[in-house]
Each structure stands twice: as C-alpha cells, then as structure tokens.
Amino acid sequence: MKTLKIAIQKSGRLNEKSVELLKNCGLSFENYKSSLISSVSNFPLEILFLRDDDIPEYVQDGIADIGIVGENVIAETKVEVAYLQRLGFGKCKLKLAVPVNSTLSNIQDLNGKAVATSYPVILEKFFNDNNIKADIKMISGSVEIAPGLGLSDAIFDIVSTGGTLKSNGLKPFADVMSSEAILIGRNGEEENPLIQELIQRIQSVLRAKE
Ligand code: ATP
Ligand code: ZN
Numbered sequence: 001m002k003t004l005k006i007a008i009q010k011s012g013r014l015n016e017k018s019v020e021l022l023k024n025c026g027l028s029f030e031n032y033k034s035s036l037i038s039s040v041s042n043f044p045l046e047i048l049f050l051r052d053d054d055i056p057e058y059v060q061d062g063i064a065d066i067g068i069v070g071e072n073v074i075a076e077t078k079v080e081v082a083y084l085q086r087l088g089f090g091k092c093k094l095k096l097a098v099p100v101n102s103t104l105s106n107i108q109d110l111n112g113k114a115v116a117t118s119y120p121v122i123l124e125k126f127f128n129d130n131n132i133k134a135d136i137k138m139i140s141g142s143v144e145i146a147p148g149l150g151l152s153d154a155i156f157d158i159v160s161t162g163g164t165l166k167s168n169g170l171k172p173f174a175d176v177m178s179s180e181a182i183l184i185g186r187n188g189e190e191e192n193p194l195i196q197e198l199i200q201r202i203q204s205v206l207r208a209k210e
Contacts, residue, residue, distance in 0.1 A: 001194060002044070005045070005048055062186065093160070094157065097155050113135070115156055
C-alpha cells in the first residue's frame, strides 16, 4: 500500500503535542529537529515537518495526505479540507478586544471603526455575518499595540489567558471563534484504510485520556 504522508508543525505550540500524539499511537520515528521528513519504521507513514500556515494547502494539494493544524489556520487560508478528528489540544479563542477606556459597548459600534488583526479572513467573515462595515488593518504581529499607537480602535487576535491584553491596556470585547488542533484530510479520501487505521488509533489515545 502507498505510504501515507502526514504534515505536522515543525516548531511552535502544536509541535510537541502532535509528536506526542503520534508516538502514543504506537508509531516509531526519529524526531530530528533539523530534518523536514521522518519515516515511521512500523507503519507506512512519513512525517513532514512544516510551518503550520502551509499545512492546509499541502493537504488540499495532495503533497501530504493528512495534517494536524489549528482550526483557526484552516479558517484563515480559505482551503477546502475534510475535518477527520478533533484532537483536544492547542485550544484557544479568537477575540475582539478594545482599550480598557473604550466607549464601544456592542459589536455594532464597530461600524466605521478600524480593527487591527493578523487574521483578516476570519474577521471579514464575522463582520459580513453581522452586517458590520469596519476597516480591517492587516498587520503581521504585535497586534495588541495597534490601538495605543493610534492605528486602530480595536484588535482581533488569539487570546489564551488574557494576560497580554491586560498588559497592553486592552479588555476582551467579543468572542468570535474557538479553535483546537484538528486532523485534516482531503475531501473524498476519508475512507483510505491507512487513514482509517490512524484515526482508530488516535481515538483510542484520546479515549484513554478521558
Ligand atoms: P509557525 O512557525 O509554524 O508558523 P506560528 O507562530 O504561526 O507557527 P504558533 O504560535 O506555534 O504558530 O501557534 C500554533 C497554533 O496554536 C495556532 O494557530 C493556534 O491554533 C494554537 N494556539 C493555542 N494557543 C495559542 C496562543 N496563546 N497563541 C497563539 N496560538 C495558539
Ligand atoms: Zn504560523
């Protein structure tokens, strides 16, 4: 049978948990930090270590058969992939936040305002769904300093504890999306027996954790 390829994050918040999950599935492989590909010795599987942002596209285009990535990344890239299994780690929320002294009181008050974010696709969809016309300012990092610099009236960002918001004089304003790590595949290929075998193993690992 053709060797399966799985794409996981090379380094970052999902890397360690993704590697641990695969090891707990009984897969043997070397986790070389320097290499981009690792072969599993006891299952027809190759592991590709990639930047998380590239994973949905690699899966959609068939470079990898399956992948582990945050739901927020899938939502941001506009690709069409199949959700195979929620994985229960990498949990976070994407929220709108405003300066603590802001007079904005509900999301409709964002009409005509500027909102800074690194997640313009998710934010634009939220604004469309809620009939809000706001100016989305795309910036690639340190979004939480934008209101203080006068660039925006609000921000839209990943928030886990809220500590970063607080230390930048911001407060949560509205929850837009919850995200966790997901196993994704290509639409129509869910029935591949190797993929099914892996999903079975992952589900037993998740059940054992409950
Ligand atoms: P890469 O170098 O692979 O592009 P990155 O810097 O974009 O990595 P990480 O910060 O490692 O990404 O986050 C990976 C994923 O972890 C996020 O897309 C999100 O789904 C999840 N996550 C969980 N908690 C947080 C958090 N507090 N901040 C950011 N991401 C989080
Ligand atoms: Zn990334």
